[in-house]
Amino acid sequence: MSVVTTGVDLLADAIAAQAVDVTRVDWRPPMPGTESDLATVALDPRRSAANTLAVTAMLGVTAHLVDVAPASEVLGLQRGEFLHAGPPIEWARASGPMRGGLMAGAALEGLVDDPEDAVALFEDGKSVSLEPCHHRGTVGPMAGVVTPSMWMFVLEDRATGRRTHCSLNEGLGKVLRYGAYSPDVLKRLRWMGDVLGPALRAAVRGTVDTSGPVDVTGILTQMLQMGDEAHNRNRAGTLMLLRDLSPALALAGLDPQDVAQVLRFVGxxxxxxxxxxxxxxxxxxxxxxxIPGSTMVVAMARNGTDFGIQVSGxxxxWFTGPAQVADGLYLGDYGPDDANPDIGDSAITETAGIGGFAMATAPAIVRLVGxxxxxxxxxxxxxxEITLAENPRWSVPVLEFQGTPTGIDVTRVCRTGILPQINTGMAGKVAGVGQVGAGLVTPPAEIFPQALARLAELAP
Amino acid sequence: MTTHVELRPGAYADSVTLLQVSRTVAQLDGVAAAQVAMATPLNVEVLESMGFVIPEGASVNDLVVAVRLDDPHALDAVLAGVDQALADSTRRPAGSAEVAPHRTTATALRDDREATTVLISVPGPNAVVEAMDAIEAGRDVMIFSDNVPVEHEVALKQAAATRGALVMGPDCGTAIVGGVGLGFANVVTPGPVGIVAASGTGCQQLLALLDHAGVGVTAALGVGGRDLGTEVGGLATREALRRLDADPEIELIVLVSKPPAPAVATAIQEYADRLGTPVELALLGPGQPDLTAAAERVLQRLGHPVPTWTTVDPPESFGRVNGKWLRGLFVGGTLAGEARQLATETLGQVSSDLGGLATGHAVVDFGDDAYTAGRAHPMIDPTLRLDHLARVAADPSTGVILLDVVLGHGAEPDPAELLAPAIEAATVPIVVSLVGTSGDPQGLDRQRSALAAAGAEVHLSNAGATRRALEMLGATR
Structure with missing residues (x-):
């Protein structure tokens, strides 16, 4: 026999005094102002089944890498259309790195010759439009800028045919996604469009034809057991991808110099x-x-100004609040005054239970905050404590192979005040600077009570 | 300004460690800027942007130590500092490995699969959320919390009914489940009786009297004072009756409650009639037998002799009745209700609120929701009652003081010791209704002796204590 006690310690003591095992809950009052909404949502008769359905649906998906193609082709992105990270934002409120990324994108697409000239273009706004990646089945790290000519990974859930997309990673340091737009940055992006993208397409299609598409979810399973948490550390995953694509890349009939360059770049x-x-x-x-009634968070994303979440129910x-500056370590002479608030769609990894949520499997990352x-x-x-389930595929060896924490529950965040832990890179706050550090960050607390209030309004 | 750049081939450390080392070194005396990093192209670029010149031929397997000094004489100390920081980085004192306790009922239940019951005592408006966690996990829940809105209670009990879970409470002070006492629980031996109680201290009085008579109780399930009202409709009572009926040890079920709403009474009676185990109704209130009479009826149905409910006679110093008013100060709601009921039959108007203690006959329940908002129950925090006891004892218009003392797990460790000074100081007679079993941790005999030694007359029967107080008061009228 054992008893769980939530509340007064004295009553737990009284049970323990009878030689009975007691599991004590460390209960504390919920976030201010949430008491009544928490009760309403707790009593929503749809909630429990809806959350079970949400978790089951999420865990049932296996992502396969089926193609690599330009955004104009797979997203129908037109000249002048820009996708960006995070919830919706207009140029006037955009942060330095977001502006820098958009300026680099405008130059890449030939809308301007000099990225600096793009400022007028965006201020005017008539020939350009901004839209969140998330609204187009896409995610983008940091600034997350996607333009028509950029090559995209295409991932598919083969059971349903649903797809998602992401641009190709440029590397670290001075890169577009951190808001840099120097000639080097544009040169690399052009090489990615001319050489890397087509080579990866040949490799991915060749792999699909010979051994079937790369199982990205499967690589995630393995890399989590190899010290990667898949947000700030992707070393094992990168090498496994290279292992899976190399044979088809070698056989694609490309210039060996290009093949070598691609292998060097990716590796x-x-x-x-x-x-x-x-x-x-x-x-x-x-x-x-x-899923009506579900309190599960399905996206966390930042645009460098606002942090937003979307919830299944x-x-x-979007429920948004001001993005926070990460706590972490800085490159070179940079310091906290140089860092832009949190930016990027990469918190989708934490939303899915990895990244900061799988910190235990990548202990090296924790040193980012000392x-x-x-x-x-x-x-x-x-x-x-704030998630609905454990992922049976993604497990953490050091925690006795416990599954990663899966399905952030808005109600549990409001009840415990525990905020999702996100591992992140830090962009310089001035456009053009690039990366200044890396660290840990949490969402602004107030967006969870906002989402809760909406869930309460929608409860029958 | 002096700059110093050196390569250390083969001295690998990961980038995160080196960022920390760099930060430590940058804070050393005499250092204007510092960077300790592996010579990757990106890091070389960063170093060059900081104005350092990196030697030709540096490879990604070389560690670069680059410092710019305000004070050229500081170099040796700074390089020693670099070595120290690198060494420290592998010998960081580990944080606590202790696993933090769970923060919600749901997450605690995920780990504790053995637990069949959850005891919730958070503030009333928060209880519903934690209780729902238990119900969704298919566990029984006892809600000790008071001030829980009735609509929460109805919703919880409806949800529990669909999952076969039992909701005890809200405002459930006592339960005995699987031989374990929850809340304010008296220690009893298992036996032929099972109790379903809509009243905590009513249940405790019954437990105490049956224990004194030598009859054991296998289970006591609380349902909360509102369960048999029209809004809740006896949802928990039904489930509790079903559970006790299924227990082969139980020969007789006792249902302790205020009289149910008429429609609910009919439905529960019909439900009880269909059970294999007989159900004795012990209903409280006007025109109903008191709890002691109910205990006697239970004993008779079991064919067990009814003992005398012992009293301890007061010492010679027992005070004389001078004032005219009865002042009852209770911690048990049902005990207070019973005393007030009996007193009203004899005295007419008897107040139930604090103000009444200064103006006329009054029997106050200090455990009432009105006196516990933001304050612990008086069985845990006796301050409020002790304060009023001192006032009432000093009031010349007080005729007799009537107190209850409730023992058991969760109650004060030594209530007699706390009450003794006030009893000793009082010049008016004090009659105590002592509710507890021989196994209770406070020691029934010890409490009885201590209270009597302080100058009180002690009864095991609350009805008996009340009648005695009324009798004493009658002597002056």
């Missing part, structure tokens, strides 16, 4: 796999969207 970029982890996470989470509505290995274990355990 030398520890974050290359991030751009597959992200759309794989989105593909899974999209399966859990639009509230459709496409923590220790036990901190990493504690972080993953803490995330289990």
């Amino acid at each position: 030398g970029n520890d974050h290359f796999f991030l751009n597959l982890a992200m759309p794989a996470c989105k593909l899974a989470l999209d399966a859990a969207r639009d 509230t459709g496409d509505e 923590g220790s290995v036990p901190d990493a274990l504690a972080t993953t355990r803490r995330m289990h």
